[in-house]
Amino acid sequence: MTVSSAPGKVYLFGEHAVVYGEPAVPCAVERRATVSVEPREDDHIRVEARDLSLDGFTVEYAGSTGDHPDVNVPTPLVEAAIGYIDAAVEQALDAAGESDVGFDITVESDIPLGAGLGSSAAVVVAGIDAATRALGVELDAEEIADRAYRAEYAVQDGQASRADTFCSTMGGAVRVEGDDCRTLDTPNLPFVVGFDGGAGDTGALVAGVRDLRERYGFAADTVDTIGDIVREGEELLSEADPESDPDESLLVELGNLMNFNHGLLEALGVSSRSLDNMVWAARTAGAHGAKLTGAGGGGCIVALDPTPETQTGLRFTPGCEDVFRAELATEGVRAEAEHDDASTGETAE
Amino acid sequence: MTVSSAPGKVYLFGEHAVVYGEPAVPCAVERRATVSVEPREDDHIRVEARDLSLDGFTVEYAGSTGDHPDVNVPTPLVEAAIGYIDAAVEQALDAAGESDVGFDITVESDIPLGAGLGSSAAVVVAGIDAATRALGVELDAEEIADRAYRAEYAVQDGQASRADTFCSTMGGAVRVEGDDCRTLDTPNLPFVVGFDGGAGDTGALVAGVRDLRERYGFAADTVDTIGDIVREGEELLSEADPESDPDESLLVELGNLMNFNHGLLEALGVSSRSLDNMVWAARTAGAHGAKLTGAGGGGCIVALDPTPETQTGLRFTPGCEDVFRAELATEGVRAEAEHDDASTGETAE
Numbered sequence: 001m002t003v004s005s006a007p008g009k010v011y012l013f014g015e016h017a018v019v020y021g022e023p024a025v026p027c028a029v030e031r032r033a034t035v036s037v038e039p040r041e042d043d044h045i046r047v048e049a050r051d052l053s054l055d056g057f058t059v060e061y062a063g064s065t066g067d068h069p070d071v072n073v074p075t076p077l078v079e080a081a082i083g084y085i086d087a088a089v090e091q092a093l094d095a096a097g098e099s100d101v102g103f104d105i106t107v108e109s110d111i112p113l114g115a116g117l118g119s120s121a122a123v124v125v126a127g128i129d130a131a132t133r134a135l136g137v138e139l140d141a142e143e144i145a146d147r148a149y150r151a152e153y154a155v156q157d158g159q160a161s162r163a164d165t166f167c168s169t170m171g172g173a174v175r176v177e178g179d180d181c182r183t184l185d186t187p188n189l190p191f192v193v194g195f196d197g198g199a200g201d202t203g204a205l206v207a208g209v210r211d212l213r214e215r216y217g218f219a220a221d222t223v224d225t226i227g228d229i230v231r232e233g234e235e236l237l238s239e240a241d242p243e244s245d246p247d248e249s250l251l252v253e254l255g256n257l258m259n260f261n262h263g264l265l266e267a268l269g270v271s272s273r274s275l276d277n278m279v280w281a282a283r284t285a286g287a288h289g290a291k292l293t294g295a296g297g298g299g300c301i302v303a304l305d306p307t308p309e310t311q312t313g314l315r316f317t318p319g320c321e322d323v324f325r326a327e328l329a330t331e332g333v334r335a336e337a338e339h340d341d342a343s344t345g346e347t348a349e
Numbered sequence: 350m351t352v353s354s355a356p357g358k359v360y361l362f363g364e365h366a367v368v369y370g371e372p373a374v375p376c377a378v379e380r381r382a383t384v385s386v387e388p389r390e391d392d393h394i395r396v397e398a399r400d401l402s403l404d405g406f407t408v409e410y411a412g413s414t415g416d417h418p419d420v421n422v423p424t425p426l427v428e429a430a431i432g433y434i435d436a437a438v439e440q441a442l443d444a445a446g447e448s449d450v451g452f453d454i455t456v457e458s459d460i461p462l463g464a465g466l467g468s469s470a471a472v473v474v475a476g477i478d479a480a481t482r483a484l485g486v487e488l489d490a491e492e493i494a495d496r497a498y499r500a501e502y503a504v505q506d507g508q509a510s511r512a513d514t515f516c517s518t519m520g521g522a523v524r525v526e527g528d529d530c531r532t533l534d535t536p537n538l539p540f541v542v543g544f545d546g547g548a549g550d551t552g553a554l555v556a557g558v559r560d561l562r563e564r565y566g567f568a569a570d571t572v573d574t575i576g577d578i579v580r581e582g583e584e585l586l587s588e589a590d591p592e593s594d595p596d597e598s599l600l601v602e603l604g605n606l607m608n609f610n611h612g613l614l615e616a617l618g619v620s621s622r623s624l625d626n627m628v629w630a631a632r633t634a635g636a637h638g639a640k641l642t643g644a645g646g647g648g649c650i651v652a653l654d655p656t657p658e659t660q661t662g663l664r665f666t667p668g669c670e671d672v673f674r675a676e677l678a679t680e681g682v683r684a685e686a687e688h689d690d691a692s693t694g695e696t697a698e
Contacts, residue, residue: 218581228565
């Protein structure tokens with residue numbers, strides 16, 4: 001049994017626009033997906049998923065090239081999760097030069113699925129790391145990030161950016177612009193996440209922005225404008241001392257940029273009633289800024305507030321199902337000690 | 350006693366950006382301010398205001414150049430209303446070549462104050478028309494619009510655009526870009542207005558956009574982008590048959606542009622929690638699009654829906670105090686027959 005974990009992320013700035021070559025700044029946060037893999041005697045893949053914001057499911061099928069069987073919880077989210085695990089296994093086999101190895105795979109995650117916190121990237125990154133290590137191959141972080149990107153790219157029909165997978169692999173705050181991926185040295189920002197219990201349809205949301213952008217020059221300009229906000233934001237971050245707590249003026253300025261970014265995302269049609277409701281609740285509670293994070297359409301918002309006020313405010317906001325402080329995850333993908341919770345409940349090695 | 354009325358308006362597109370020379374398309378709607386004036390023997394101005402979303406007030410003071418006395422309801426909104434009436438009287442005296450004529454003035458309005466429906470422009474336009482006619486001068490519409498603009502400009506410290514006053518004077522849909530004001534021939538759009546019972550501080554909101562625009566290139570770009578939406582919208586309107594009801598595809602496209610425009614206004618910081626809440630309620634109810642109208646910060650939203658659904662949805666939305674269908678007011682400023690309701694309760698002529 002080989003176990004790896006990788007963090008989810010919030011977007012400080014730049015989701016959606018990053019698909020069109022604009023920069024984005026995602027920040028890894030301490031919510032992790034943990035993937036345990038155990039090579040099998042045959043070439044079957046058995047996936048057991050727990051805690052994916054649903055009741056868990058188990059599915060077994062014949063290798064990454066075989067037909068996918070019926071799933072016991074056949075929701076679109078589960079189908080999506082299987083697709084990512086499948087693509088991760090394919091990358092791991094390719095990296096190890098293997099083709100007919102099967103795995104028992106257990107996925108545990110405290111990152112809600114499809115909610116804008118990068119659950120799929122975390123699963124793919126942890127899955128590639130665990131599966132390659134199980135096959136005796138040690139990939140460096142750059143290669144894990146690259147293979148994870150290729151896995152997402154395949155599953156998402158070419159609509160992926162490197163942002164989520166690079167961020168989940170490296171941890172911390174990162175800056176991604178096309179193929180150019182860098183880690184950023186930033187102070188630990190006081191993120192608060194609100195979750196409406198829902199999920200957006202990433203594919204449809206990305207397609208919606210693409211349609212608007214192709215149809216209207218002003219929508220293309222709006223995407224460019226998001227890139228300008230990101231550039232402004234990273235300049236602010238670069239001037240801050242990464243070793244000390246961010247000072248109030250930095251939080252105020254970052255918050256203003258987050259608010260502006262959120263409005264442009266709302267213009268692009270990727271917000272939702274409950275996301276806007278949580279964004280306003282956070283601002284009303286005193287957050288320096290708040291925006292949706294990720295693809296939108298439902299799921300999570302991220303706010304900036306060093307005080308407990310925003311958490312309290314969101315906790316009393318109807319439609320906000322969960323609130324938590326999201327510490328910056330300075331570690332990206334990492335090997336985990338095998339533990340009972342992560343076992344499949346069958347034989348541990 | 351001379352009585353004039355002028356309509357309020359909703360912004361189909363372009364508020365705020367119009368201040369910076371971008372085009373805007375306000376549409377006059379059948380909510381009117383009625384101003385009755387009666388020249389006095391002395392040069393005092395006595396203003397009685399009713400139905401201005403507050404309990405009414407009466408104030409008397411010595412001429413437009415004299416000191417303003419205490420008002421019995423000294424809210425900022427009343428102060429503002431007096432400022433507009435004052436400026437309208439000044440314009441009327443100037444047009445008539447008079448200087449020492451006083452008036453008893455009664456203002457009645459079913460346009461909520463400061464709520465984005467152009468209450469101040471309607472009062473100024475109707476006031477100038479009534480006061481000049483009372484002095485035996487008949488101004489043409491262009492001059493009324495121009496003088497009303499100058500009155501607003503004076504009261505608002507140079508932050509006025511010609512949009513509100515031109516629209517209220519001419520009626521119907523208009524297109525204003527800097528000093529270039531035109532009437533548009535449009536079909537009667539199915540406007541629904543939701544009102545949160547509040548008001549925004551127009552001066553502070555306009556100043557907020559100005560600050561953002563001076564500070565950030567991306568905010569200036571966002572203002573420009575609003576102009577592009579307006580140009581797109583007016584092209585759609587120009588292709589529609591003004592004689593028949595708008596077809597669904599036009600409403601869908603206009604609605605998309607309204608939604609986009611709202612997001613950009615939200616980015617510029619001029620929306621509010623209750624405005625966004627009503628916007629989402631309207632969209633959820635099936636409106637083709639919805640946006641705040643006017644300066645924002647509170648007040649009204651305008652939605653596009655030929656069915657009763659949006660009205661019903663807004664009626665059941667907590668925080669929405671009033672909902673009404675806003676028919677396009679094809680008539681702008683007009684003389685009204687004197688009627689008892691419009692009299693000051695004192696001697697009618």
